[in-house]
Amino acid sequence: MISLTPDLDRQSDVPLYQQLFSYLKGQMEAGILKENERLPSIRQLSVYLSVSKNTVETAYQQLLAEGYIQSKLRSGLYIMALEKLELEGSGAKTGTTLGSEKTQQIPKSSLPAINFEYGDVELAHFPVRQWKKCMVEALEECTVEVYGYGDRQGQAGLRTEIARYLYQARGVVCSPDQIFLSAGTQTMISMLCQLLPLPKKIAMEEPGYNGVRTVFRNHGREIIPVPLDSDGLSVELLKQGGANTVYVTPSHQFPVGIIMPVQNRVRLLQWAYEHNGYIIEDDFDSELRYQGQPIPALKAMDTGDKVIYLGTFSKSFLPGVRLSYMVLPELLAKDYRSKLQTYSQSVSPLIQAAMYRFMKEGYFESHIRKMRKLYQARHKTLLRVIQELFGSRVGVIGQKSGMHLLLDVYNRSSDELIEQAYQQGVIVYTPRLNWLNPEECPPSYIMLGFGGLSEEKIRDGIIRLSKAWFSEM
Amino acid sequence: MISLTPDLDRQSDVPLYQQLFSYLKGQMEAGILKENERLPSIRQLSVYLSVSKNTVETAYQQLLAEGYIQSKLRSGLYIMALEKLELEGSGAKTGTTLGSEKTQQIPKSSLPAINFEYGDVELAHFPVRQWKKCMVEALEECTVEVYGYGDRQGQAGLRTEIARYLYQARGVVCSPDQIFLSAGTQTMISMLCQLLPLPKKIAMEEPGYNGVRTVFRNHGREIIPVPLDSDGLSVELLKQGGANTVYVTPSHQFPVGIIMPVQNRVRLLQWAYEHNGYIIEDDFDSELRYQGQPIPALKAMDTGDKVIYLGTFSKSFLPGVRLSYMVLPELLAKDYRSKLQTYSQSVSPLIQAAMYRFMKEGYFESHIRKMRKLYQARHKTLLRVIQELFGSRVGVIGQKSGMHLLLDVYNRSSDELIEQAYQQGVIVYTPRLNWLNPEECPPSYIMLGFGGLSEEKIRDGIIRLSKAWFSEM
Incomplete structure (x- = not known):
């Protein structure tokens, strides 16, 4: 039997089949498990790893569905050539015929898996040609600005394009000087935790985005959950919680989907002005609104400079660029430049330079x-x-x-x-x-x-x- | 006079001329200050911004030296066309003739600036063609792995290549499962702070790398400075400090340059084993050693799995990829996967996929x-x-x-x-x-x-x- 030593964590919230799947996929991609090698049977592997047959079966099913392995009649499961996989294009592979040998107990369904995973984006319609053009131009520039560490705050040209976009699409008026880039929203939240003064309490919608809550907690912040009503976050209950910083998703509450009406936005802003508080507005997918009139960002209504606006290219463009940004109130922008001045920018300047071109050429819109x-x-x-x-x-x-x-x-x-x-x-x-x-x-x-x-x-x-x-x- | 509103921070450690230079450069790159516009005279701008003439002069000098502006005889300083700049290639531009009008008081030296900045790398010898090839291949792959969020820990293939490299170049034996990627060393230190159990004390070499110390402090850690002796960090004094985690740069002490001899490495490892402590070994530029035999990484001697090894591509390859990695002891690797499992990877999978190809093809070595x-x-x-x-x-x-x-x-x-x-x-x-x-x-x-x-x-x-x-x- 090929040597398999996955580091399965039974305490983890990641299901075991998922861990096993990732491990096997990784070994294949890395060329450690090679083309045409035979995988152990479900029974063998489940005994060997002390996991249920169901776990192994589900991991195998996913590998089959994604075309990493193929089933040969009466003989078992084999690893496919990786080059072939790459030629076949992206995502879940179709057209893989699944076997039905008794020994393999492969699922009743011989259809490719359909994955309703949140966060997946459409690649078939992605403008690969234009994006490639922009990346190649950035690479050919070959300057210190693009190949070195880059501007700590983010490339000035890209920040100007973002400022322009935010004004047109979201009604946000800001200067490029207030915009700070970061390699994903979680990295940005970590920067915010390092920037924002204590106290330690952060109010969040309940339910609210777990990916951000975890970062706050890992920075020692205490989460004050604020229940939702039909208007989104309840400002009345926010007041009772005693926090002076709140993280909200007013344009599209995550995960429940409420769009905060303008009256509640006004109440929320008033709270911030009265309590000298900060509102962290995560506008993660505001581009995608299908019913009713677009509501401008909360930041667009913020006359008192108390809203920290977060945006990302992960939903509107491509997660793979790992590019998020925030608009800081002027006071905080100044604090950032003095307190976090030794920090290098986390987004690759190569990606930034390409994104700058992509926006400037009008491809983004x-x-x-x-x-x-x-x-x-x-x-x-x-x-x-x-x-x-x-x-x-x-x-x-x-x-x-x-x-x-x-x-x-x-x-x-x-x-x-x-x-x-x-x-x-x-x-x-x-x-x-x-x-x-x-x-x-x-x-x-x-x-x-x-x-x-x-x-x-x-x-x-x-x-x-x-x-x-x-x-x- | 063109409208200039730089946000100069007099409290900052960044010199004012540097802030002014960055601001002007940014405005030009963003196209807000346009080609052939005339800059205000040194006197005008110094009055307008309430800064010394020397500050304005130094900022202008740097802009001249880098070819952003040009001096026209008896008429003043003008902004150059940005396209022209890009064609001229990277870094400080040569061949710019500086004016000598009295009104401008431009420096005695009419030579281009020579900048002994630490962190700059050589671009003229960078293998642009090969790197471009790898990036284009990655872009053309167009799979969810490359265009989506990517593996949370980092692309499996790249981690395998890094493991192979570390073994060959640094004597470090580890599995790709122990390797975690991050968008730069500072982002990685932030992840480590979120991962490592308290207590709050972190010992560091004194002097030691400020870029890392700041991150520890911004995460509420107390820095215990440990003086250096001729062998680098003094293990005797480390013991007295009472910390159980230490950050060190044994292969090339930053900034003093001591290479820690093997006897002191053994003492340091013994300290970790006896105190159940962790050693964070930052091996940032071990590739560049010019005298004597190469000493393997501390991690290569670590039989007790107590060394957290940090590496980066910023020195050995290119800061612009924003790609660092760490090798975690198995226990911590497991903790990372459970405690930080909701974290997306901060390095762009596009960059990862290109780097994977670059290493695999042998270009990196x-x-x-x-x-x-x-x-x-x-x-x-x-x-x-x-x-x-x-x-x-x-x-x-x-x-x-x-x-x-x-x-x-x-x-x-x-x-x-x-x-x-x-x-x-x-x-x-x-x-x-x-x-x-x-x-x-x-x-x-x-x-x-x-x-x-x-x-x-x-x-x-x-x-x-x-x-x-x-x-x-």
Whole structure:
């Protein structure tokens, strides 16, 4: 048997099958597991690693679905040539025929997996040619500005383009001097924690974005959960919490999807002015709004310079650039430059220079227009098929914007729903980690991200979910 | 007069002329200050901004030297076309003739500036073609792995290449599972602060690298300074400090340049094993060693798995990739995966995929061989010219490796030395911020980085320094 030594962590929240899948994939990509090698049988590997057969089976199923391995009749699972994989293009590979040998116990569903993972974006429509052109031009520039550490705050030209974009798209008036780049939103939150004066309390929407909450907690901040009402974060309850800094997602509450109405925005700003507090506004996917008039960013209404505005290119453009930015109130911008002056910029200047060109040439805005239409069509299809097939057996939460929605599958539990979906080759998620106490997440909630799935796949996925969840009813 | 509103911070440690220079440069790069616009005279701008004429003059001098502006006889300073700048290539532009109008009071030296900044790398010899090829191949791959968020720990293939390199070059035996990537060393230190258990005390060499010390302090850690002896960090004094985590640079002490002998390494490891402590070994430029036998990394001797090894591509390759990595002891690697599991990777997967190809193709190792020779020649020239021209008037500190050295210009003070150098168009630095209490840095110390300067420029720079510092003696 090939030597496999995955470092499986049973304490982790990452499921074991996921850990095993990542390990095997990594070994193949690294060339440690080689083309045409035979994988151990499910039984062998489950005994060897002391995990359930189900764990191994699910990891194998995912590898099959993504085309890393293939099944040969009556003989087992084999590793495919990696070059071949690369030629076949991106994401989950279609056209892989799964075997059905008894010894392998490969899933009833011989279909490729459909993954409703939040955060996936559409690559088939990505403007590879233009982006490549911009990257090549940046590489050819070959200056210290592009090949060295770069400006600590971020390339001035790119910051100017961002300022221009924010004014046009979000009504935010700011100078490039107030804009600071960072390699992703979590890195930026870490910088903010180092910048912002104590006290230690940070108020957050409950439920709220776990990826950010974790960073606050890892910096020793105490999270004050503020319940939502129909208008989003309740400013009344915020006052009771006693924090003077609050993190909010007013344009599209994560994960519940509420768009904060203007009256509540005014209340929130008043709170900040009265309490000399700061509002951290995470405007992560405001580009994607499908119903009603666009509401400008909270920052656009902020006459008292108390809103810290966070933006990212991960949703509107590409996660792979790892490029987020913030607009700091002038006082904090000054503090940043003195307190964090020894910090190098974390975003590669190569990426920055390419992004600058991409925006300047107008590619970025035309890409956003295209994507908004594309995601809107997907969103519409998703809602329609859910309505057709699930009817009154589910509630849909947060359906006006973004790249995900929540389903309330009445009287069912997510563990069971996720497992049943898996049997049909569909991967769905629970949003529970976004609750400060995950036990308080309604067990019937399921999160569906649709950014990376075509309309056809969305339809197919919901049909399979209908079969998985409701066929025996 | 064109509208100029720089946000000058008089409290900052960044000199005012530097702030003004950066601001003007940014405005030009952003196209806010346009080609052929006339800059205000030195007197006008100094009155307008309430800064000294010297500040404005120095900022203008730097802009002239870098070719951002040009002087027209009897008429003033004008902004140059940016396109033209880009065509002229990297770094400080040569061939710019500086004017000598009385009204402008432009420096006596009409020569281009020579900047002995630490951290600059040689771009003229950078393998642009190969790197571009690798980047383009990565872009053309167009998979979720490259265009999405990427593996949280870093691309498996690249981690395998790094593991292989570390074994060959540094004697470090580790699995790719123990390697974690991060967008620069400071971002990585922040991750370490979030990962490592308290207590809060971190011991550091005194003097020691300020860029890292600041991050520790901004995460609420208390710095325990441990004085150096001729063997580097004194393990005896480390014991007295009571910390159980220490940050060290054994292969090339920053900024003093001591290479820790093997006996002291053994003592340091014993300390970690006896006190159940962790050693953070920053091996930032171990590739560049010019005298004596290479000493393997401390991590290579670490039988008790107590060394956290930090490496970076900023010195050996290119700061612009913003790519550092650490090798974690197995226990910590496990903790990282569970405690920091929601963190996205901060290094762009595009850059990772290109770097993977660059290493796999062997370009990286041949680049290092080339650079080592190149830097060695520069280092030799620098030492020889210093010896010739300065003789016994200076002491040279830390001359066995790396991309910088320290000068002790006996009985002089760095403020004066820096100013005098400036008058000759040479930019030199004080290393004082690397002392926990900067007042304790001997005032006669000057830091010379030579990574970005050709042998010719090094020679020219030292000749000018000799004129600046010793001509009237």
